[in-house]
Amino acid sequence: MKPSSTQSLVRSDIDFDRDGKQVSFLAVPISTNESAYGTLAIPIMVVKNGQGPTFSLTGGVHGDEYEGPIALMKLSRILEPHHVNGRVIIIPALNLPAVLAGQRCSPMDGLNLNRTFPGKADGSVTEMIAHYFSSEIVPRSDYHLDMHSGGKTLEYIPSIFVPQAHGDSSPAKMRRAAEVFGIDIVVLEDDDFPDSGRFLTAMFTRAGKPGFCTELAGGGRVTPAVVSMAEHGIQNLLVNAGIVESSILPPSPGTHRDSRIVRVEDRQCYIMSPDDGLYEPFAELGDPVETDQVIGQIHFPQHADKPAVQVPAGRSGLLLCRRIPGMVARGDNVAIIAQPA
Numbered sequence: 001m002k003p004s005s006t007q008s009l010v011r012s013d014i015d016f017d018r019d020g021k022q023v024s025f026l027a028v029p030i031s032t033n034e035s036a037y038g039t040l041a042i043p044i045m046v047v048k049n050g051q052g053p054t055f056s057l058t059g060g061v062h063g064d065e066y067e068g069p070i071a072l073m074k075l076s077r078i079l080e081p082h083h084v085n086g087r088v089i090i091i092p093a094l095n096l097p098a099v100l101a102g103q104r105c106s107p108m109d110g111l112n113l114n115r116t117f118p119g120k121a122d123g124s125v126t127e128m129i130a131h132y133f134s135s136e137i138v139p140r141s142d143y144h145l146d147m148h149s150g151g152k153t154l155e156y157i158p159s160i161f162v163p164q165a166h167g168d169s170s171p172a173k174m175r176r177a178a179e180v181f182g183i184d185i186v187v188l189e190d191d192d193f194p195d196s197g198r199f200l201t202a203m204f205t206r207a208g209k210p211g212f213c214t215e216l217a218g219g220g221r222v223t224p225a226v227v228s229m230a231e232h233g234i235q236n237l238l239v240n241a242g243i244v245e246s247s248i249l250p251p252s253p254g255t256h257r258d259s260r261i262v263r264v265e266d267r268q269c270y271i272m273s274p275d276d277g278l279y280e281p282f283a284e285l286g287d288p289v290e291t292d293q294v295i296g297q298i299h300f301p302q303h304a305d306k307p308a309v310q311v312p313a314g315r316s317g318l319l320l321c322r323r324i325p326g327m328v329a330r331g332d333n334v335a336i337i338a339q340p341a
């Protein structure tokens with residue numbers, strides 16, 4: 001039988017309704033110069049024990065964001081059915097080609113998975129992955145956590161992004177659900193980002209389900225403190241959802257934080273570089289900034305005598321995120337400023 005254009009071409013031998021632990025892969029058909037009738041095998045793990053809610057977790061939607069995939073791979077190895085009431089679905093490297101390349105976008109089709117949802121059943125590799133996730137994982141999930149970080153080009157204060165309200169969950173309930181993660185910053189989302197309708201978490205928003213997203217530190221590196229925070233944060237979310245009853249990790253009191261609650265009020269909080277050149281930041285992550293404050297300046301290595309161009313904050317708040325590479329092009333995001341909520 002020929003699949004229709006709405007039926008996923010991705011195959012898996014996972015039986016989502018079966019009790020126990022299943023470790024397998026999503027088979028995405030590929031045909032490349034290196035592999036004519038090939039399969040992209042994206043690891044997936046399902047742990048189910050009886051009736052109960054489903055928590056799905058993803059990492060590696062962007063391939064240069066390492067902390068989430070590491071925490072999810074570690075969890076995949078230790079989580080057993082006796083830990084679980086309900087179901088946990090873990091896909092640590094959803095955009096596997098990007099993860100293997102250490103790149104934000106897929107080297108196979110150049111696409112950014114988190115700008116591709118809901119995807120296309122008969123589209124390119126990245127579109128097929130997005131479509132499978134939208135049509136097979138979202139409907140089976142009651143909660144979701146999509147683990148991002150700053151990647152190679154940005155560094156965040158470790159943060160969890162919270163949708164404002166879902167179904168019968170009030171904004172206050174959603175905020176409390178995120179605060180249990182134990183992370184520095186809780187960002188209340190206002191859906192102002194121009195592309196947010198194509199994000200993975202938007203599929204949960206549309207379905208009326210809580211879809212959380214982390215932005216862990218990033219900067220193209222991995223630190224023990226942030227990985228530990230990620231692991232314990234996942235565990236805290238699972239316990240809070242009633243899916244895991246007790247601690248599965250050794251206690252690590254040093255990693256739990258009381259969160260500051262912020263929001264990123266509008267697109268003007270994403271500060272754009274006004275020119276090409278070498279960016280010199282003046283503020284550290286977490287610093288308070290004022291609207292008329294200069295947060296950095298751009299130098300011009302080919303015209304050393306040319307005065308530097310100043311970058312004003314334009315908004316007051318705290319520096320939530322900043323750019324890592326020194327060289328910038330006009331339009332690059334050099335900082336994100338968040339406002340206390």
Ligand SMILES: [Zn+2]
Binds near residue numbers: 148
């Ligand atoms: Zn990301």
